Amino acid sequence: MRRLSLSGRLALLFAACTAVVSLFAGVLFNRASETHFIELDQQLLDGKLIALRSALAGADDPRLFAERKTRLQDEMGHQPDLALRVRGADGRVWFDSAANLPDDLPTQSGLRSLQKAGTAYRVYSAALAPDKADSAQLILMLDITHHQHFLQRMQHLIWLTVSLSALATALLGAWAARSGLRPLRRMSDVAAGVSATSLTQRLPEDQMPTELADLARTFNAMLGRLDDSFQRLSAFSADIAHELRTPLSNLLTHTQVTLTRPRDLEDYREALHSNLEELQWMAQLVNDMLYLAKADHGLLTPKREPLQLAEEADLLLEFFAPLAEEAHVKLTRLGSANLSGDRSMLRRALSNLLDNALRFTPPNGEVQVRIADEPKGLSLTVENSGDGISEDLLPRLFDRFYRADPARHEGSSEHAGLGLAITQSIIRAHGGTIRCESGQGWTRFLMELPAKS
Known part of the structure; x- marks a missing residue:
């Protein structure tokens, strides 16, 4: 099954949010309208109750009530959607203003809703004389069918509004999402066009x-x-x-x-x-x-053993001493520090740098190894006197097969151009960095290693 696109998801999300908000607002409006109608009905029935109590004042028994029945019928005739039942204190019905009123009308005082034969009523019960315990009871029935029709139409309108709003929002959301995601499609086009011959393409940031x-x-x-x-x-x-x-x-x-x-x-x-x-x-x-x-591939894993860099440097300087003597180059070592690292790997890195320094140091020159224990870590520097290296060549010194010397000897078994690249890999495997500086008659390879590498 094909997955839904991001534009489609956003459109559905917009539509769902709009539908939920519209439905929530519609339900609140519907509840508010229903509450408003109840308040209006309450006011109407309260006013009618006051008028009936005034008309029936003192009619506490059936004989007195019968004398005022005509006046009561005239009073109720002015409002056909309102019916009245008068019930005596003994439960007998004294008066019904309309025929076929239900026998089981609620007798508890207060306002209630009632559904009979498909018609909705608001039923209001109250004592004729509130200050007497054995007073007759007035039961008013207000036909609220027109209210219910209005609320039903309101509900239909709410559902129609929710549906149309969701549909319109989905369409507009899809258009907006598609327009907003145009940069992503452009990025996708660039990514699709990337190949070995088109790696120079860039996105307009x-x-x-x-x-x-x-x-x-x-x-x-x-x-x-x-x-x-x-x-x-x-x-x-x-x-x-x-x-x-x-x-x-x-x-x-x-x-x-x-x-x-x-x-x-x-x-x-x-x-x-x-x-x-x-x-x-x-x-x-x-x-x-x-x-x-x-x-x-990160597969160089240095061993961890305590090393004294001064001793390691002295051993290598002793090894290169015959070559230095033959080339009339002075070898010196300054400083000392302790390090936890791989002995053979660090010896190889330092040996590559010393070999490189001896090859480019002129007669009567000098090669120095400087070791410093600094607060941020260890510093190991191999520097040699002689002609400097051009500034634009320094970034490429650690490239594989690269030789700063333009006189490139193909197939030379001594200088394949991998020594500095290997040295850089060893220093990085120990968590350090290496860089080259050249100027004022000296070329320096500076290695910075963490104190606990």
């Missing part, structure tokens, strides 16, 4: 209603993220092909040349060693790619 402005802004932000992710994915795929093309071509060429003619065992061994180097680099590239894929 300034033309959206206030209620949909945030949704349009969020939708545009989502399209922006998709566009950026798709561009990165496309570049990533191209970079993978770019990186793997050279080693695969080298392997194929070297193998084909080796197999062109019979060779000595030493030549075959040398060819296999050369191929092994290329294969090891490709295996490392694939492992790095899998590592980044795990990071993208």
Whole structure:
């Protein structure tokens, strides 16, 4: 069964609200009219009762009452919709102004409603002489059929008004809802047209209603993220092909040349060693790619063990000391702090930064590792002297396969352009952030980690 559209739901909701309000107002008006008629009848009967008591004053027994019966008949003849019964204190009927009055008329004092033979009456009972205990009783019957007809017509009019109001509101509500939901249909059209070649479409936020402005802004932000992710994915795929093309071509060429003619065992061994180097680099590239894929899906779960960052940094500086000595670069470490984190992952991140710093530090330069325990967390900085990095290149340093050095060596087993991306994933897995600053002859990679990561 097809679900009802949002416009249809709103139209039905408007119609239901209008029907309920109209019906409530109609019921209140009907009750008010009925109460008003009762008050009018009460006033009429009270006035008639005063006139009858005046006309029958002193007629406390049947003999005296008979003397005034003619006057009473004349009094009642002026109002044909009103009937009178006079009942003695002993319960006998002294007088009926109309024939065929019911025998079981209520005798309790007060105003009551009665239905007899399809006719509605208002019955009013009262003592002829209120100050006497054995007084005769006056029972007035007012025909209120015309009141009932009016109330019935009023009820029909109420139902007709409710029905027409609900129908009109449903139609107007459907039109208003359809007009008001036009921006949503526009958003749906944009979403339907989104593809790999049309991620640049955006919703006009300034033309959206206030209620949909945030949704349009969020939708545009989502399209922006998709566009950026798709561009990165496309570049990533191209970079993978770019990186793997050279080693695969080298392997194929070297193998084909080796197999062109019979060779000595030493030549075959040398060819296999050369191929092994290329294969090891490709295996490392694939492992790095899998590592980044795990990071993208939040599958990097650092171990928690107490670490002394000064000791970890000193061990790595000792490892890189021969390379630094050969390049005439000074290695120093300043500060210390304790951290709960994954030893191997943090060593890999710091090792990537130190390797990167040594490669871009000129002779007689310096590489420093600064550790600071700050109130908001731990700060770990790796900085090196030398030529700075252009401001427009800084945001791309952590992109995969990106190299700030324009001299790009395809298939280089040492610098595949994934080191900084892996470092960023490790720092994020520990709940921290990393950024790069460059200026005044120094390039700094600043890592901020929570004290209890």
